[in-house]
Amino acid sequence: MSIQQTPNWLMQRAYLTPDRVALQKDNQQLTFQQLHENVSIITKKLHCLGIKKDARVAILAPNSIQMVELLHACKYIGVITVLLNTRLTTHELVWQIEDADVEAVFADGNYFDLLGDSSANVIPLEVLNETQPKEDGLCIQTEFELGKPDTIMYTSGTTGSPKGVIHTxxxxxxxxxxxxxxxxxxxxxxxxxxxxxxxxxxxxxxxxxxxxxxxxxxxxxxxxxxxxxxxxxxxxxxxxxxxxxxxxxxxxxxxxxxxxxxxxxxxxxxxxxxxxxxxxxxxxxxxxxxxxxxxxxxxxxxxxxxxxxxxxxxxxxxxxxxxxxxxxxxxxxxxxxxxxxxxVVKGPTVTSGYYKREEATLASIQDGWxxxxxxxxxxxxxxxxxxxxxxDLIISGGENIYPAEIESVLLSHLSIQEAGVIGKDDDRWGQVPVAFVVATGITESEVKKYCLERLAKYKVPAEVRFVTELPRNATNKLQRHKLQEYLR
Amino acid sequence: MSIQQTPNWLMQRAYLTPDRVALQKDNQQLTFQQLHENVSIITKKLHCLGIKKDARVAILAPNSIQMVELLHACKYIGVITVLLNTRLTTHELVWQIEDADVEAVFADGNYFDLLGDSSANVIPLEVLNETQPKEDGLCIQTEFELGKPDTIMYTSGTTGSPKGVIHTxxxxxxxxxxxxxxxxxxxxxxxxxxxxxxxxxxxxxxxxxxxxxxxxxxxxxxxxxxxxxxxxxxxxxxxxxxxxxxxxxxxxxxxxxxxxxxxxxxxxxxxxxxxxxxxxxxxxxxxxxxxxxxxxxxxxxxxxxxxxxxxxxxxxxxxxxxxxxxxxxxxxxxxxxxxxxxxVVKGPTVTSGYYKREEATLASIQDGWxxxxxxxxxxxxxxxxxxxxxxDLIISGGENIYPAEIESVLLSHLSIQEAGVIGKDDDRWGQVPVAFVVATGITESEVKKYCLERLAKYKVPAEVRFVTELPRNATNKLQRHKLQEYLR
The missing domain is CATH 3.40.50.12780 (ANL, N-terminal domain)
Structure with missing residues (x-):
């Protein structure tokens, strides 16, 4: 028999090894049994808030025990969790929240302001704390269907627009x-x-x-x-x-x-x-x-x-x-x-696809490869x-940066006619992004400031170089590898 | 994505950890790479013998490196391996070989005689050694479909007739x-x-x-x-x-x-x-x-x-x-x-069913339980x-013994009218089988000798007790638990 389900992981752990420590942060420790009990309460609070199976709920928070509890609670209900990068700008976050059809965003207090003015349904974690648990009508996933979506994380690509990677x-x-x-x-x-x-x-x-x-x-x-x-x-x-x-x-x-x-x-x-x-x-x-x-x-x-x-x-x-x-x-x-x-890689950890991006999925994954x-x-x-x-991927301090995403922001500025971004070696971060622009009437610091309003800080070009033209091939496609020569 | 295939296990090991020791017996050691190479040769020999994917091949041998190699070679081809218990009698073995539609039985030299006169296609392991490898037209399973049958092992049940448990x-x-x-x-x-x-x-x-x-x-x-x-x-x-x-x-x-x-x-x-x-x-x-x-x-x-x-x-x-x-x-x-x-148990290790016993499978397994x-x-x-x-299961030295199987042999003797078998505590073996019979004109040693010709030695009753009647319920069903009182 092939496997289709497993018991709910945390529930099974609370049964098999209740007294082992599951989580520790600063001076706080939780056993698997305690974690399960906390998660059960949060599950009832989510239920009270009307969060239902198969809904998409986003979390915007740094690492914390509460965040982990919320993550497990979403699995108990069968909610698909969208994990948001706390380093992103409002603009980037709202884009992902809308793209993923998120019903509610649970935001840590420190990050609440980022979304305060957006149209998203943002619920501060403090509000969740104060919500009354509701048990009536609650249905818990005691088993996980391995083929079903569990989480979504956004990653950009060569096109510049981020795609939601579904993890089952x-x-x-x-x-x-x-x-x-x-x-x-x-x-x-x-x-x-x-x-x-x-x-x-x-x-x-x-x-x-x-x-x-x-x-x-x-x-x-x-x-x-x-x-x-x-x-x-x-x-x-x-x-x-x-x-x-x-x-x-x-x-x-x-x-x-x-x-x-x-x-x-x-x-x-x-x-x-x-x-x-x-x-x-x-x-x-x-x-x-x-x-x-x-x-x-x-x-x-x-x-x-x-x-x-x-x-x-x-x-x-x-x-x-x-x-x-x-x-x-x-x-x-x-x-x-x-x-x-x-x-080209194959295996059971390969994503089932990009959320609502059938074409991109088919272009990337064929016969499981x-x-x-x-x-x-x-x-x-x-x-x-x-x-x-x-x-052209730039990896800076472990974060992936896609040049196309930065270029599309640069090109949205009226004073910039052309833009090309590449990575430059950096002792501390491995690489940092550098922008080459064809532009008039704008300074380097103005370009950086413009980017900072629209892009996560780590994506903002460390340098902006003004050039008269960008290297392009016969079909007018930007040749980023030639920009490396400009750099040298 | 749920998992459907894995890479062929031994081939993957020969790739990932070629130099680790896989097997040791007496003074012989084989690394995963060496094991893979030996198995590849045996695969070609099986191919030469006309053994094809999905065929059922039986192995009758004690633990040895050659037996392990043959087991893996069967997986390389996609043959379903029937593992035969070397302690069984000719009669029991032939029954299983026929029931499993076995095309060929590979038998260790010491066990060859057990099947020498049967109609089964028995190939001594020595003959396999001398077979020429053939590569042409050979197709190797580089991936295993997890849902597919891999091995079959026989186990008796309350009915007395053994059933082939399929392991995927x-x-x-x-x-x-x-x-x-x-x-x-x-x-x-x-x-x-x-x-x-x-x-x-x-x-x-x-x-x-x-x-x-x-x-x-x-x-x-x-x-x-x-x-x-x-x-x-x-x-x-x-x-x-x-x-x-x-x-x-x-x-x-x-x-x-x-x-x-x-x-x-x-x-x-x-x-x-x-x-x-x-x-x-x-x-x-x-x-x-x-x-x-x-x-x-x-x-x-x-x-x-x-x-x-x-x-x-x-x-x-x-x-x-x-x-x-x-x-x-x-x-x-x-x-x-x-x-x-x-x-009642559930999980991905539960058999997909009994070979050719749909009814028995449905009676035992429902919704995966x-x-x-x-x-x-x-x-x-x-x-x-x-x-x-x-x-009524008797466990003797780790071997399962089903009373119904012994009873059906006893009842096949013309002098025995009724038979009931139960387990008796034993210091060495945990339990041993004891038979209660209603019979005329036969001695204990004759009964044992009769059983010894038809049953593996460990199944032969350690004691035979002659009684005038067996305890039965209203519907005439044997009440084995009451025999325990006879024993005391």
């Missing part, structure tokens, strides 16, 4: 199982979560927590000193980081003349390729770094490199997780090893090397 | 994953297999090996001294045993004044309830015993008790694996906690207590 229960489930088959699973594992839950790298930690019965230590923000203290004193065995974070914790570690306890058995490193020097420093310090390759569309890592290969296969993203497959395609043909081409848009090759041993992330 | 790829896959989510998964895990691979307790170890990438140490037979030596010198972390085996290894351990290394982190105990004294001795010796409840129909364990509860919840079988659910039913109604009733026929209850904390195994 199955996507999250197999991501957790595939990771366990690769990294192993110990009874005393504790995962430190300092990456945001509105990204799949963070959300996947929460799914692992209930599927494994594992404690998660939640950090709201990223402070290298605080993270290092947590690792050193709280029996952390696993942590998810992006390169810039790893760099910062290692620097702090060196400055404070400390090392990590042996209990730390996995640093799961995502968000783009890691610099060689960083991997070498990690190796010297005996830190077990697992490099990963993945994207929102694959519900986090789909290819991982074990620490034993981190230097011998330097630059490689590793091999696929147990359920997944990778092939390299070029003009409809599978490439031999060492021959580059588009990276997802065309990533990234370029790479497999070596003789089957290790994946990523040569180029999705055409 | 998915049954085996989720059994391995469910076990890992419960027991954890360490990179250095080594599983000792001394239970036969023709039982699901043994077969499931092999499935775990390729799904986890884990080393399995194969023992052909069970010798407590040899097993203890293996545990003490070969870094064994996990072992599957039945109670009588555990009793014997503990006795040997005591006699030789030794203990087990700390590396041994799990003794998975199946095959019926364990005596309290055995659990207490294990606890004293610091041996982590996980008691399990399961059956062929659930592809091995479905409920497990962790060592920390082995004495506080003494007598309990534990809680279900993560994907599985247990409920207690009585006259169509779900029972409250502490109320006994039939144990399998009626086990066992009686039990759940306590206030949700721990399962099994009161009575499947009506």
């Amino acid at each position: 229960y199955g996507n999250h489930y197999y991501s957790a199982v595939g990771s366990a088959l690769n990294l192993g699973l110990h009874h005393h594992d504790v995962w430190l979560a300092c990456v945001p839950f509105f990204h799949v790298s963070g959300l996947s930690i929460l799914m692992k927590s209930v599927i494994y019965g594992m404690k998660v230590i939640i950090h709201e923000g990223f402070d290298p000193k605080v993270i290092n203290h947590s690792i050193q004193t709280e029996n952390v065995t696993m942590i998810s980081l992006v390169s810039t974070m790893l760099q910062q914790v290692l620097t702090d570690l060196k400055e404070s003349n400390q090392t990590y306890p042996e209990a730390l058995r996995c640093v799961l490193l995502g968000g783009g390729p890691a610099p060689k020097s960083l991997l070498e420093r990690s190796k010297e310090l005996g830190i077990p770094v697992y490099q990963t390759y993945g994207m929102t569309e694959t519900a986090s890592q789909i290819v991982t490199l074990s620490p034993e290969y981190s230097l011998t296969k330097l630059g490689s993203a590793g091999k696929p997780l147990f359920h997944s497959q990778v092939k390299i395609m070029n003009e409809g043909k599978m490439q031999e090893s060492l021959q580059p081409g588009e990276i 997802l065309s990533t848009g990234d370029i790479g090759y497999l070596d003789e041993d089957g290790f994946l090397f990523v040569l180029d992330r999705r055409k | 790829y998915g049954n085996h896959y989720y059994s391995a994953v469910g076990s890992a989510l419960n027991l954890g998964l360490h990179h250095h895990d080594v599983w000792l297999a001394c239970v036969p691979f023709f039982h699901v307790s043994g077969l499931s170890i092999l499935m775990k090996s390729v799904i986890y990438g884990m080393k399995v140490i194969i023992h052909e037979g069970f010798d407590p001294k040899v097993i203890n030596h293996s545990i003490q010198t070969e870094n064994v972390t996990m072992i599957s045993l039945v109670s009588t085996m555990l009793q014997q290894v503990l006795t040997d351990l005591k006699e030789s004044n030794q203990t087990y290394p700390e590396a041994l982190r799990c003794v998975l105990l199946g095959g019926g309830p364990a005596p309290k004294s055995l659990l207490e001795r294990s606890k004293e010796l610091g041996i982590p015993v996980y008691q399990t409840y399961g059956m062929t129909e659930t592809a091995s364990q479905i409920v497990t008790l962790s060592p920390e509860y082995s004495l506080t919840k003494l007598g309990s079988a534990g809680k279900p694996l993560f994907h599985s659910q247990v409920k207690i039913m009585n006259e169509g109604k779900m029972q409250e906690s502490l109320q006994p009733g039939e144990i 399998l009626s086990t026929g066992d009686i039990g209850y759940l306590d206030e904390d949700g721990f399962l207590f099994v009161l009575d195994r499947r009506k």
